[in-house]
Amino acid sequence: MSDDMRIAIVVICGMAVMFLVSRHVERRWPIDPNLPRSEVIDDWKATGTNLLLSWLAGPLTAACSAAIVTAAGGGLIHLRTDGWWYGVSAVGFILVADFYRYATHRLYHVIPCLWALHSFHHSAEALTFVTGARHHWLEKVLEGAFFPIIPILFSIPPEILIISGAIYFLPDGCAHLNVRFRLGRFVTWLNNPQFHRIHHSTQPEHLNKNFASLLPLWDILFGTAWVPRADEYPPTGLVPGEKVGIMTSIVWPFRRYLPQLQGYVPVWPRVENWEGMRKIYMRLSGSHDS
Ligand SMILES: [Zn+2]
Ligand SMILES: [Zn+2]
8 A cells, every 4th residue: 555545544534533523522512502404514515515626626726836836946945854953843834834824814804806715714604613624616726826825935844744734634623613612711822613703703893803723822913813701602604694505605706796696506407297208208219109
């Protein structure tokens, strides 16, 4: 078995375990025990569709990103991994990458064409484990293909890439959990479901707060932190809320120009008159009707 195959199996098993654990804790200590089932199912459909599309565009995204990184003389800073440099490089890289995510997240909220993409993430009214992966396929493809800032800045050793990927799974996977963790005064130490829920809140006082991916430190430093009260778990979604079907999730940034797709829910075509269909088929195929 090749190394790539082993890594893929470990990643898939890890994801499956995380999924099962998260489903268990979401049932045991929910923030909202009565999440509408239809909302959760819509979240799954929209997220699955967009993950599939960004995966299909993966080779094109990678080729475009590689061309830009090469043209820019990519890997300007070489991260050392010999001796104690290993820890310094890993911590330094995670800090820079986290600040980059904080800064770009703020841009996604203030530049209208970027908000048109990112608002898809915020359209989720039922936050659960799966919402962490709910990003519009074009958001991931365009950012990956045309703005490979981190690969241009750093030549990243694979082990640091794996460590940072594992660490980032925490905020991406766990910050959207429908779980009532009580972190008390530690709520601003690491991103968590309560801190990030404020970012998704429908309440006006929470607008443009808590952008951090991993470290709320950036929100504290740049004045965008909202420290939630012990019992502060606001409702989430866009204002006004929007129903998101599979088709609207695909064309999300352009949905205003396609009003016929508002609230579109695909259904299988239904054939009401089977006997009529059979007669038409018999006539077309030249068979004798019985
Ligand atoms: Zn956001
Ligand atoms: Zn989020």
